[in-house]
Amino acid sequence: MIPHLISTESGPVLELEQRILEAQPAIERWFRLEWMEHSPPFYASVDLRNGGFKLAPVDTNLFPGGWNNLSDEMLPLAVQAAMAAIEKICPEAKGLLLIPEKHTRNTFYLENLAKLTQIFHQAGLKVHVGTVDDTITEPKHVQLPNGSELLLEPLVRSKRRLGTKDFDPCTILLNNDLSSGVPTNLAGLYEQYVLPPLQAGWTVRRKSTHFKSYDDVIKRFAKLIGVDPWMLNPYFTQCGNIDFQERQGENCLADAVDTVLAKVRKKYKEYGIHEKPFVAVKADAGTYGMGVMMVHDASEMKDLNRKTRNKMSVVKEGMEVRDVIIQEGIPSIERLQEAVCEPVVYMMDRYVVGGFYRVHADRGPSENLNSPGMHFVPLAFDEQFNVTHPEAKPGTNGPNRFYMYGVIARLALVAASYELERTDPEAETV
Amino acid sequence: MIPHLISTESGPVLELEQRILEAQPAIERWFRLEWMEHSPPFYASVDLRNGGFKLAPVDTNLFPGGWNNLSDEMLPLAVQAAMAAIEKICPEAKGLLLIPEKHTRNTFYLENLAKLTQIFHQAGLKVHVGTVDDTITEPKHVQLPNGSELLLEPLVRSKRRLGTKDFDPCTILLNNDLSSGVPTNLAGLYEQYVLPPLQAGWTVRRKSTHFKSYDDVIKRFAKLIGVDPWMLNPYFTQCGNIDFQERQGENCLADAVDTVLAKVRKKYKEYGIHEKPFVAVKADAGTYGMGVMMVHDASEMKDLNRKTRNKMSVVKEGMEVRDVIIQEGIPSIERLQEAVCEPVVYMMDRYVVGGFYRVHADRGPSENLNSPGMHFVPLAFDEQFNVTHPEAKPGTNGPNRFYMYGVIARLALVAASYELERTDPEAETV
Incomplete structure (x- = not known):
């Protein structure tokens, strides 16, 4: 089942789909050239919004959970991509230490860890899950609803290395977004x-x-396929030094909202879009959908x-x-049955290895x-997203739509790569 | 539907399956390290024989046809692997010239070309099919039984480059095994x-x-997983200067058959195998199943x-x-319904991207x-071959069996890589 679009008869995103399909070889080559110059993040997930008149990423997660929500049919692609990733970074690796979020009682999240463990095991690594949760002081077996089991172990830090008991991995994979800072265990690991x-962590x-980098990416990409960059890019601005509790910075926020709404209104007028413009006000370092209005x-x-x-301050x-980002909102035209959804x-x-729809009936x-x-x-x-059907009518073919989504998500991936280069503390300053 | 094994209760290959699953991370790492030192062939297919007491490749094709026989569900993996291959060899490539076999009236083969064209288009290349068939002097549209269409074009050779009309590709992919020699069109292409x-062609x-290289590969791999190399490797020897028509070299052949059969008999005795040993006598440069007895x-x-x-001489x-190779034969224990089959x-x-069974009822x-x-x-x-189920009983689980097959096929791929290095005319001699 794939969600339907509330309007499939016409609209800019249908033209975009057509244009992207026609340019497929040029687009793939464009990505190849990007990846010659820049390293992709190890993994990522991207939330997209299809507004019918525009299609853009609204959030890019560099510590994606939710791997358990991908279909099993996608697993071989993920395994193959993991092989490619490992091969480039540390082909000699035997072991991988996976460091999860602390919230160890969320079984969905634990299933996510089990799925990641499976992917990297199949790709040829011995995987241990070592937690930063201080309450776990010895190995703990957790039963998962699907019948499988996960072993959570306490971390063992030596002077130069991090592992678990009798396990000294070559590579440490974070599935923890470091919202509460970099654990001391993780500091000073140079081997x-x-x-x-x-620096990918929310600290x-x-x-x-990220969206500044995305601006740069989109300027060039929009030229490649000949569309208005705005079609693929939400306007945004930012405010610093905000304190919601103390009502500090309200003027900056109000001005910012005004500025973004005015720009959006102008675009809506230019394209004859009869929607009510809105913005998302988000914590600039926030995640989990928290701190958003x-x-x-x-x-x-x-x-x-x-x-x-209260909601916005923490x-x-x-x-x-x-710090707050004020970002153009994009109303979703995708529906699963009656519920609004977003890919x-x-x-x-x-590599794009899969995806799902986030659906909310209320x-x-x-x-x-x-x-x-x-x-x-x-x-x-x-709905194989890398096998397109250029002959199909725009808006009617799942793989074509998902291929387009995969292209836009990869643009956000390129942006994340730029972003990590810009924020690399060890980067040489020119 | 997956073929059944005529004996699944016990047997060395079931133990092998178990051992390979247990060693999966070590095996994948072993391959990673091999591919650090050696380049994989661009593509390949490998015929395997599962004899219950041993499992080995019997032929490695470096110009695989038959891509049309893979299931559509495998296409995304092939596309992803093609992306990885192109990215390494020529990321800046825009176009790919595919040079097929001459037999343009075989619609199965044409469907193979259409499938390859699709894979590389999806991976981001403009693909043209340029034929060495002199009878095709202008572009020819061919309708395929599945409703799709293929365009065959005559080759256009300039002094330094090969293409088709108005198409000057960066890369030329041969799906032609050069049995009748290297076409003059293909000589001297240094750009x-x-x-x-x-040198991968049958000239x-x-x-x-190939099997000498495979010997080297297996010696080391068998040590890694702790099995007798013979389990994974058919004995072989060779005879040169044969002329079947003139009955020249019959003594060499008879001696060779004797030698191989004696070695096989000894192994059968060692392992208590009650089969009648046999050998395959094959043209050392033969393909398409021709010149085999x-x-x-x-x-x-x-x-x-x-x-x-007559059959053996041409x-x-x-x-x-x-030149003739005399290779230990392996009786297949795999059956689809009643028909003998081989993977x-x-x-x-x-990357392993798929496979099929060759089935012959007679x-x-x-x-x-x-x-x-x-x-x-x-x-x-x-039956996802890269997602295994280590907990399943050996011999009962499709993915586990196919993972094992993928491992053995990749060993032949490593051997092909060694082989191409050894036969590289531009290799430095040490």
């Missing part, structure tokens, strides 16, 4: 590969830096009530919000779907 | 990548060179009748047989299945 690099990372008018940023201020693991595309190394097309009550529907396997 | 290299290539006793090599001498495209594994770059377990009357059954997609 092991730590992937993704520490350092900012959505606004949708705003239709600058006045909403003044006199925020206590509940909203994100995952109690991290306080200081999430998963990548390993430079949210409108202009709301944040990443909130309690959401569920996930794997992209059906027969 | 374009020609893949596989010309230069010898099965015996199965022999159970050295005396059969004397006084060959005219029909057999192979594909009229090439005369001078054929397809690889692109270093042949016995010790006969050559690659002969008129054979048909092909794709490996079912739900």
Whole structure:
């Protein structure tokens, strides 16, 4: 089952699909050349929004959970991509230490870990899961609902290396986004590969830096396929030094909302789009769908009530919000039965390996779907996203749509690669 | 549907399966290290024989046809592998010239070309099919039974480059095994990548060179997983200067058959195998299943009748047989319904991307299945060969069996890589 588009008769995204299919060899070559110059992040997932009149990433996750939501049919692609990734980074590796998030009681998340463990085992690595959770002081077997088992082990740190008991891996893979800072265990590891690099964690990372890089990527890509960059790129701006509790920075926020809405309104007019513009106000270092509000008018940023201020001031693991990104919102035109949904595309190394739809029956097309009550529907396997059917009518063919989604997600991946280069503490300054 | 094994209760290959599954991370690492030192052939297919007491490649094709016999579900893996292959060899490539075999009236073969064209188009290359068939003097559209169309074009050679009209590719992919020699069109192309290299063609290539390389590979691999190398490797020897028509070299052949049979008999005794040993006598540069006879006793090599001498003396495209390989035969224990079958594994770059069974209802377990009357059954997609189930009982699980087949096929791929290095005319001699 693939979600239907509420309008499939015409519209810019259908033309975009056509254009992307026609340019497929040129697009793939463009990516090849990008990856000659830049290293892809080890893995990533990208949330997309298809508004019918535009299609763009709205969030790029460099520590993707949710691998358990991919269909089993996608597993061989993920294994093959993992092989390619390992081969490039550390072909001599025997073992991989996977460091998860702390919330060890969420069985969905544990199934995600089991799936990642399986992928890297099949790709040829011995995988141990070592947790930064101090309450786990000895190996702990956890039964998963699907009948499988996961072993969580305490980390063992020596002066120069990190592992678990009797396990000294060559590579450390973080599935922990470092929202609450870099654990001391992870500091000063110069002999092991730590992937993704520490600056990908939310202690350092900012959505606004990502979308600045995405601007650069899209400027060039839009030229390649001959479209208005705005079709693929949400406007955004940012505010620093915000304190929602103390009502500090409200003017900056209101101005920012005004600025973005004005630009969007102009574009809507240019293209004859009869939607009500809105923006997403998000914690610049936030994740898990936390610290997000949708705003239709600058006045909403003044006199925020206590509940909203509480919601916006603190994100995952109690991290306080200081920096905020104000991003053009894109109403989703995709529906699964009656529920609004948005695609999430998963990548390993430079390859799209699968994806699913985030579906929320109780949210409108202009709301944040990443909130309690959401569920996930794997992209059906027969919708092979790298095997297109150029002869099909735009908007009617699953693989064609998913190929387009894979292209846009990979543009965000290229942006993430630029971003990690820019924020690399060891990069040479020119 | 996967073929059943006529004996699944016990047997060395079931133990082998177990051992290979247990060693999966070590095996994958072993391959990673091999591919650090050696380049995989661009693509290959390998015929395997599962005898229950041993499992080995019996033929390695470096110009695989039959891509049309893979299931559509495997296509995304092939596309991803093709992307990896192109990226390494010529990331800047825009176009690929595919040079097929001459026999343009075989619609199965044309469907193979259409499938290859599709794979490389999806991987991001503009593909043209340029034929060495002199009778095609202008572009020719061919309708295929599945409704698709293929365009065959005459080659256009300039002083330094080869292409088709208005198409000047960076890379030339041969799907023509050069049995009748290297076409003049292909000589002296120093500005374009020609893949596989010309020495992979049957003008230069010898099965015996391949299996010598395979000996080297297996010696080390068998040590890694702790098995007798013979389990994975058919004995062979060779005779040169043969002329079947003139009855020249019959003594060499008879002696060779005796030698191999004696070695096999000894192994059968060692392992208590109650089969009748046999050898395959094959043209050392033969393909398409031509120039092959199965022999159970050295005396059969004397006084060959005219029909057999005719069959053995000439192979594909009229090439005369001078060199002969005498290879231990392996009786197949695999059956699809009642028909004997053997797996054929397809690889692109270093990756297994699919496979099928060659099935022949009118042949016995010790006969050559690659002969008129054979048909092909794709490996079912739900039998994912890179996702194993170590907990399953050996011999009962499709993915586990196919993973093992993929490992053995990749050992032949490593051997082919060694072989191409050894026969590289531009290699530095040490």
